[in-house]
Amino acid sequence: xxxxxxxxxxxxxxxxxxxxxxxxxxxxxxxxxxxxxxxxxxxxxxxxxxxxxxxxxxxxxxxxxxxxxxxxxxxxxxxxxxxxxxxxxxxxxxxxxxxxxxxxxxxxxxxxxxxxxxxxxxxxxxxxxxxxxxxxxxxxxxxxxxxxxxxxxxxxxxxxxxxxxxxxxxxxxxxxxxxxxxxxxxxxxxxxxxxxxxxxxxxxxxxxxxxxxxxxxxxxxxxxxxxxxxxxxxxxxxxxxxxxxxxxxxxxxx
Numbered sequence: 001x002x003x004x005x006x007x008x009x010x011x012x013x014x015x016x017x018x019x020x021x022x023x024x025x026x027x028x029x030x031x032x033x034x035x036x037x038x039x040x041x042x043x044x045x046x047x048x049x050x051x052x053x054x055x056x057x058x059x060x061x062x063x064x065x066x067x068x069x070x071x072x073x074x075x076x077x078x079x080x081x082x083x084x085x086x087x088x089x090x091x092x093x094x095x096x097x098x099x100x101x102x103x104x105x106x107x108x109x110x111x112x113x114x115x116x117x118x119x120x121x122x123x124x125x126x127x128x129x130x131x132x133x134x135x136x137x138x139x140x141x142x143x144x145x146x147x148x149x150x151x152x153x154x155x156x157x158x159x160x161x162x163x164x165x166x167x168x169x170x171x172x173x174x175x176x177x178x179x180x181x182x183x184x185x186x187x188x189x190x191x192x193x194x195x196x197x198x199x200x201x202x203x204x205x206x207x208x209x210x211x212x213x214x215x216x217x218x219x220x221x222x223x224x225x226x227x228x229x230x231x232x233x234x235x236x237x238x239x240x241x242x243x244x245x246x247x248x249x250x251x252x253x254x
Contacts, residue, residue, distance in 0.1 A: 015091035020084040021132045029075040034204050038092040039065045044126045046080025062110040066103025067195040071244045083135050090193045094150045101191035156193045168206025169228035207242045220247045
């Protein structure tokens with residue numbers, strides 16, 4: 001399996017964190033953990049499915065995935081290839097008319113946002129592109145053509161900064177006080193741009209920070225406290241929701 005990362009062109013750098021070319025010669029099943037940015041996937045060969053409640057759901061060749069607050073399990077056919085677009089936090093909104101929060105916990109076909117005729121041309125161009133560089137150029141041109149002129153929401157950007165500074169351990173009341181605003185307008189604007197509520201986003205940030213804190217020399221109890229969980233049972237419950245495993249099982253596998 002290969003998973004090669006490429007930086008976007010200058011015009012897309014404010015919005016896109018990275019492009020990835022992912023290829024796998026063998027059938028496999030794998031888990032994807034929650035992250036803080038939306039993702040578009042373009043399959044140019046093979047098939048990808050999501051496993052949910054014992055069912056295998058075939059995914060469209062081009063799809064957009066919103067933020068998730070729990071793990072997902074996927075399976076791919078042999079000889080699969082795709083281009084993945086990893087958006088920065090708040091980076092996807094300028095490309096879509098629909099409020100981003102409507103995609104929370106959802107993976108939907110791109111033909112919900114793009115004319116099917118345009119999507120078929122894009123997919124054909126992608127299949128004809130012979131190199132990684134050419135494949136990424138096809139996707140970059142598609143994104144640039146959809147980019148709307150917009151003004152960054154400084155309130156949302158400030159909220160993102162405070163949440164990261166607190167490593168996800170911040171209450172909404174504390175957040176609104178520091179931003180000199182009230183909860184309702186902050187939540188509305190945050191959800192439209194980022195894709196979920198500030199509280200849910202903060203929980204994802206805290207989870208990712210917990211993974212970074214792990215040190216085999218320290219106990220999992222210490223890890224929970226250091227990550228901001230003051231109740232071990234709550235730590236285990238939330239960790240299992242994000243990963244599908246207890247902290248002990250998850251880190252033992254690592």
